[in-house]
Each structure stands twice: as C-alpha cells, then as structure tokens.
Amino acid sequence: MQRSVLQYAIFIVVFALLVFAIHFYLWHRLLRAPALHQRVQTWGKRVLVALGVALPVSMFVVRLLPRSAGALVSFVVYTWMGVAALLVSTLLVSEPMRAAVHALSKLVSRPLDEARRKFLSRTIAGSAGMITFGLAGSGAAEALGEVAVRKVNVALGRLPKELSGLRIVQLTDVHVGPTIGRAWLAEIVGRVNALDPDVVVITGDLVDGSVEALREHVAPLADLRAKHGVYFVTGNHEYYSGVEAWIEELGRIGVRVLRNERVSIGEGAASFDLAGVDDWTGGSYVKGHGPNMAKVVAGRDPNRELVLLAHQPRQIFEAAAHGVGLQISGHTHGGQIFPATMFVRLQQPFVAGLDRLGETQIYVSRGTGYWGPPMRVGAPAEITLLELSSGAAS
Known part of the structure; x- marks a missing residue:
C-alpha cells in the first residue's frame, strides 16, 4: 500500500x-x-x-x-x-x-x-x-452526445459452428465519477439490453472513486441482462479507487469478476472458454494482484476457443504465447483527444479497432465514457457489439 x-x-x-x-x-x-x-x-x-x-x-x-x-x-x-x-x-x-x-x-x-x-x-x-x-x-x-454502437465481426477458428452469431457486448473505460453518474449509466445499460447480448463484458476502468461515493451511481449495472452472464476485469483506475471493495460490490450486484480465471460459455461441446486477467499494473498496488496467464490456462483443453478479457492491449504478447484466439481490451480511449493517440502508441501496441498478433486477434475499444476533459476529438466513444463466427480469420 x-x-x-x-x-x-x-x-x-x-x-x-x-x-x-x-x-x-x-x-x-x-x-x-x-x-x-x-x-x-x-x-x-x-x-x-x-x-x-x-x-x-x-x-x-x-x-x-x-x-x-x-x-x-x-x-x-x-x-x-x-x-x-x-x-x-x-x-x-x-x-x-x-x-x-x-x-x-x-x-x-x-x-x-x-x-x-x-x-x-x-x-x-x-x-x-x-x-x-x-x-x-x-x-x-x-x-456528451449519444454513444454509438460499433458492430464488429470476428471469425474464430476454434469456435463451434453452433455458436456462430454469438453476441458479446463490451463496455470499457466508463469512468463513473465526478462528471459521469447514475442517469448516464442507466441509459447505457438500457441500450446494451436492447442489443440482446449473449455475454456482456466490462474491461476495466469502470470507476473513478470509492464504493462509498459511487455505489448508487454504479447500481444500474445490476439491470444488465445477458444469456450467459455479465463479466468484469479490473483496470488501472480500480486500483486507485479501492479495488478489493469494488470487486466485492460488483459481485453483490451480479457482475462476475474474473481474476486470472476462466469460465465456460455455452453447453457441452458447443462452448468456449472466456477468461479474464487482472490489470497489468495490479501487482504494483495490491499484493497478489496482476495478470497470471499460467493460472488462466492451467488444465485447459487447447482445442477449445479462448477469449481473453484484459484491460490493457499490451497483454497481447502473453496472450498470444498462451493460445488466446481473441483478446478484448480498452484502456487507450483511442487517444480520446488528438494528438494523444501518438503518445498512446508509445505505451500500447494497439490503440483502437480489430488487429492481430500472429494467430491471436485483438479488439481495442475506444471506450464508452471519457476520463478528464469531457471531450473526444478524433476518437468517438462506443458500445461495442462483437459478433463471433466460426471459421478462419481473414
């Protein structure tokens, strides 16, 4: 500490x-x-x-x-x-x-x-x-305007054909805090539910403040509806805001926090592994935190598809080494205000959109909210709808 x-x-x-x-x-x-x-x-x-x-x-x-x-x-x-x-x-x-x-x-x-x-x-x-x-x-x-829904098609080679069309909705970098509160988040939740998602994932930097200060403003997340559940991984900002209290609070309202672990999405053979790791910086703030891919893949069938939630894109190198098919990330805000994009590239290998490293694909969202200045120049906010299909990526 x-x-x-x-x-x-x-x-x-x-x-x-x-x-x-x-x-x-x-x-x-x-x-x-x-x-x-x-x-x-x-x-x-x-x-x-x-x-x-x-x-x-x-x-x-x-x-x-x-x-x-x-x-x-x-x-x-x-x-x-x-x-x-x-x-x-x-x-x-x-x-x-x-x-x-x-x-x-x-x-x-x-x-x-x-x-x-x-x-x-x-x-x-x-x-x-x-x-x-x-x-x-x-x-x-x-x-400050309406957040656009960005639809992205992702083909995965190990995804069972029965799961083609599965819809993952991603929220990230919401930054509930001084200028983003309950009413705004409730509207986002309503729009996510309207997309009829199979899975909802929140890839970190949800909050900028303590549970005591923001509990009521995060409460609308309890209304998220998805066939296979709502999942969360920590971002760096959770570690500025009392991460362990937030992990407990999110669990209380029905959001499953994935901490270097995986769950099965689907039934029987028609399923894949969804995993999540702690933020890249977690170990610097709390002992025992931080990403651990070895723990994530321990005992896993390598023939199953593996989708990883990781707040920071730079997790991609370790993800690729451990057979991840798709990494879903945020953190960058797409730069948020140009020309910050150029500086983000110095820290992260990918800034926005769908890309790949070897056999591993990565999608980096520009974020749903904003941090600091209530502005976005050249980096529009998004609610991301990832539609998966079975087959080789183009």
Missing part, C-alpha cells in the same frame, strides 16, 4: 510540473509574444495561474465537496484541461512556421520589425484560439 501512495504522489508531482509547463507556454505564446496591452497581460496571467493551480488542487478538493458541487468544479476544471491541451497542440504546430519566418528574415538580412513580429504572433495566437474552440466544441458534443 505504501508503494501505491508513493506512485500516486509521484503522479501528482509530475502532473503539477506538466501543468506548470503548459501554462507557462500558453502565457508566453498567447500573452507575452503578441505584446498585448499590459492590463490584458496582467489579467490573462492571473487567469492562467488560477486555472493552472485549480487543475491539481481540484483532484483533492472535489472529494470533500457534495457531489453536485464536485461535479460542477470537475466539469469546469477538466474542460479547461482539454482546451489547454488543444491550445498547446495547435500552437506547437505553428512553431515550425514561426521558426521558418525568422530564419528567412535572417537569410535575406531583413530582420522582422516589431510591428510585423506582433502581427505574426497575434495572427498565430488568434488562429490557434479559433481552431481550439472549434475542436473543443465538437469534441464536447461527441463526448
């Missing part, structure tokens, strides 16, 4: 330093470089300082506030987080152009005069602002 506290403390320090760097850059490019009126610079600096301080501080404060107040604070602060990220990304794109203009002026021995420098800086700042708020608006509409 001490290690988890240390990791959280390190995260807060790194996050605070990143926030400082972002806001310093925004001050420099939006206020100082354009040489705006001194009063505008002064007030702009105060606003940036206030917003910069609010980001890390709010992570602690919202836990002390009533839910309605905490939701409002979180919504405002996280919205700014998204806007700031988009602003920085847009401004960084302009840096090569800015450098090229300065290099060209030196090359022709005609340095930019002050008036032209101001015009260039103000034009870039204004353009970045317009582009950012356009992206932020469309991103908010995407995140």
Whole structure:
C-alpha cells in the first residue's frame, strides 16, 4: 500500500510540473509574444495561474465537496484541461512556421520589425484560439452526445459452428465519477439490453472513486441482462479507487469478476472458454494482484476457443504465447483527444479497432465514457457489439 501512495504522489508531482509547463507556454505564446496591452497581460496571467493551480488542487478538493458541487468544479476544471491541451497542440504546430519566418528574415538580412513580429504572433495566437474552440466544441458534443454502437465481426477458428452469431457486448473505460453518474449509466445499460447480448463484458476502468461515493451511481449495472452472464476485469483506475471493495460490490450486484480465471460459455461441446486477467499494473498496488496467464490456462483443453478479457492491449504478447484466439481490451480511449493517440502508441501496441498478433486477434475499444476533459476529438466513444463466427480469420 505504501508503494501505491508513493506512485500516486509521484503522479501528482509530475502532473503539477506538466501543468506548470503548459501554462507557462500558453502565457508566453498567447500573452507575452503578441505584446498585448499590459492590463490584458496582467489579467490573462492571473487567469492562467488560477486555472493552472485549480487543475491539481481540484483532484483533492472535489472529494470533500457534495457531489453536485464536485461535479460542477470537475466539469469546469477538466474542460479547461482539454482546451489547454488543444491550445498547446495547435500552437506547437505553428512553431515550425514561426521558426521558418525568422530564419528567412535572417537569410535575406531583413530582420522582422516589431510591428510585423506582433502581427505574426497575434495572427498565430488568434488562429490557434479559433481552431481550439472549434475542436473543443465538437469534441464536447461527441463526448456528451449519444454513444454509438460499433458492430464488429470476428471469425474464430476454434469456435463451434453452433455458436456462430454469438453476441458479446463490451463496455470499457466508463469512468463513473465526478462528471459521469447514475442517469448516464442507466441509459447505457438500457441500450446494451436492447442489443440482446449473449455475454456482456466490462474491461476495466469502470470507476473513478470509492464504493462509498459511487455505489448508487454504479447500481444500474445490476439491470444488465445477458444469456450467459455479465463479466468484469479490473483496470488501472480500480486500483486507485479501492479495488478489493469494488470487486466485492460488483459481485453483490451480479457482475462476475474474473481474476486470472476462466469460465465456460455455452453447453457441452458447443462452448468456449472466456477468461479474464487482472490489470497489468495490479501487482504494483495490491499484493497478489496482476495478470497470471499460467493460472488462466492451467488444465485447459487447447482445442477449445479462448477469449481473453484484459484491460490493457499490451497483454497481447502473453496472450498470444498462451493460445488466446481473441483478446478484448480498452484502456487507450483511442487517444480520446488528438494528438494523444501518438503518445498512446508509445505505451500500447494497439490503440483502437480489430488487429492481430500472429494467430491471436485483438479488439481495442475506444471506450464508452471519457476520463478528464469531457471531450473526444478524433476518437468517438462506443458500445461495442462483437459478433463471433466460426471459421478462419481473414
């Protein structure tokens, strides 16, 4: 437990330093470089300082506030987080152009005069602002609007023909917490049930908060209906929120938590193995947690199809080594806000969609909810309907 506290403390320090760097850059490019009126610079600096301080501080404060107040604070602060990220990304794109203009002026021995420098800086700042708020608006509409159902057909070589057409509905990265609550989740549950699933799987990062704070908001999961049951595996965020209490609570409301184990789906020969592993980081937070594929496959008939639930796509390497036919994952959010996709690729081998590693296929959902900024830019949320068929994958 001490290690988890240390990791959280390190995260807060790194996050605070990143926030400082972002806001310093925004001050420099939006206020100082354009040489705006001194009063505008002064007030702009105060606003940036206030917003910069609010980001890390709010992570602690919202836990002390009533839910309605905490939701409002979180919504405002996280919205700014998204806007700031988009602003920085847009401004960084302009840096090569800015450098090229300065290099060209030196090359022709005609340095930019002050008036032209101001015009260039103000034009870039204004353009970045317009582009950012356009992206932020469309991103908010995407995140807060109706979640699309994404249907994916997956052929599995060892799946019995009798099970062709079996429907697995995946929810992942719901992030019930400060800005996502009971009403939203109840709507998602209703839409899942309307798909008439054979199996429902929730592949981690369901919650951002304790059982005490979020029990009533997760309660709609008890209404999920599936012929062969509802299954869950832990994500990294469960380990920030009291994972053992959540495992108990989910079991209480009828959600089966798979912890490095497997169950049989179907009857007799017309069946396959569905397995689930703890999150990749679990062992760093709780002794005895973490993925254990050797335990999952112990005593298993290798001729049976094996579908694995694993929160993080990087589990695929071990999955492939243990004969998994299909891994179902989340975690990445598809990047959630472009260009985060590029950074996600540094950590995970797959970011979104259906792919494969050798004989093992993997489907990575972009997520059903969102984390942090209530925005999705270039990475729409999804309720995933995986329809299985018997036969070789194309």
